[in-house]
Amino acid sequence: MSAISKHWDQLTAGVECSTLAHPGKTCHDHILFQLRTTVWGNMQFFIPVSILRLFLLVYSRKSISWQTLRQTLFEFGCMVLNGWAVSNSWSVCFCAFYHGFQRVINNYSVSLAALPGTLLIFWMPHYVQMSHSRGIFNVFVECWLKSREHPLIQWARESRTIGTGAFMLISALIGFFAQRTKAVEFWFFAPLKKTNNDQHNNPCYHRSTCQNYILDGMKTCFTFGMILELARKLISSAPKIRQNPATFFRLFARIRYKFVAFLTLYNGLFRLVTCFLARHRRKVSDYDSTIAGLISGLAYSLSPNFNVFGLAVTAMIQNIWNFISEKYARLDGIKWFNRLSFSSIVWVILANYNMYSRAYYPYAMSKYALKFTDVCSNSQSRTASECLAKLFLVTN
Structure with missing residues (x-):
């Protein structure tokens, strides 16, 4: 499929936008149809995501309130608005590019048609900016790794040993930089840090016993893992559940319990090692989180997958950036970049790369990414990808 982008001009000579994007429909009818139907498509996708968000907010705040419900609904x-804008920006601009240039111009008609819609992210709430940028970065990492044809990369991505070793190093870097920053980023462990309220002599800083501290962390990660897996299954199985509600109970048989076990063990090992090191020397060292991150990374071998690996890379980069931002906060370049919103920039660039990948590397994208683009675009992305593939097969 990558050959398509290299021979685009020859393949698309004389091809109209309807041939690739909306066979059998005029541009006007197609765009009106998309504007209507993608509203429900985005709602269908983000309802389980929002339910997960509500559960996590209630779990972290230990209560439910109208403010929490209102925040989740907002x-x-x-x-939904962001996904709707991206999808329809692609539909409108793809046709506009064709009519403006009287041809489907290079692969930029595929890659950049969604650009105006992706810019809406700069006006979104912080949670939407962060969650969307993390999600799209994970899609990018997985797609990039799966689509590389270099023999060394092919060997590395198929090796459990190499994957586990790489994850251990990334986990250690997360622990190293998270220990040295004030900002708190989402990850499956948190370094031991002393707060102003810690007036006791416990060398580990936590108020409970080490046993309770470790078990509480494992229980939290187990709960989060089960909710995350259930939400993932709800997204992929929503149409079947609507047709047959009894299908909901079968989801539990297909949950990745090894993944849940990985999260539980990963957090438990991290807390166990940090407590052991702190009690051994009677104080917490700045390097305890690095060592614990490295050792706990062994749990990755239970359930190696690209999604978790991408999440780890994302967390590592975010913690490195937080470290740089705090250390060099007075530099004008850092101030300007922070005001511009780093997560939004990532989303804009990689959301457009996602359109490119959907067309040229659909085999390398995760099932979640394919589901996301297809459901939110009312199958527009799948139609365009299939039409492009048919064009390539007919031409060759």
Whole structure:
């Protein structure tokens, strides 16, 4: 499929936008149809995501309130609006590019048609900016790794040993930089840090016993893992559940319990090692989180997958950036970049790369990414990808 982008001009000579994007429909009818139907498509996708968000907010705040519900509903509306804008920006601009240039211009008609819609992210709430940028970065990492044809990369991505070793190093870097920053980023462990409220002599800083501290962390990660897996299954199985509600109970048989076990063990090992090191020397060292991150990374061998690996890379980069931002906060370049919103920039660039990947590397994209682009675009992305593939096969 990558040959398509290299021979685009020859393949698309004389091809109209309808041939690739909306066979059998005029541009006007196609765009009106997309504007209507993608509203429900985005709602269908983001309802389980928002339910997961609500559960996590209630779990972290230990209570449910109208403020929490209102926040979740507002973020849900913003996510739907953002997805709707991206999808329809692609539909409108793809046709506009064709009519403006009288041809489908290079692969930029595929890659950049969604650009105006992706810019809406700069006006989204912080949670939407962060969650969307993390999600799209994970899609990028997985697609990039799967689509590389170099023998060394092919060997590395198929080796459990190499994957586990790489994850251990990334996990150690997360622990190293997270220990040295004030900002708190989402990850499956948190370094031991002393707060102003810690007036006791416990060398580990936590108030409970080490046993309770370790078990509480494992329980939290187990709960989060189960909710995350259930939400993932709800997204992929929503049409079947609507047709037959009894299908919901079968989801539990297909949950990746090894993944849940990985999260539980990963957090438990991290807390166990940090407590052991702190009690051994009677104080917490700046390097305890690095060592614990490295050792706990062994749990990755239980359930190696690209999604978790991408999440780890994302967390590592975010913690490195937080470290740089705090250390060099007075530099004008850092101030300007932070005001511009780093997560939004990532989303804009990689959301457009996602359109490119959907067309040229659909085999390398995760099932979640394919589901996301297809459901939110009312199958527009799948139609365009299939039409492009047919064009390539007919031409060759």
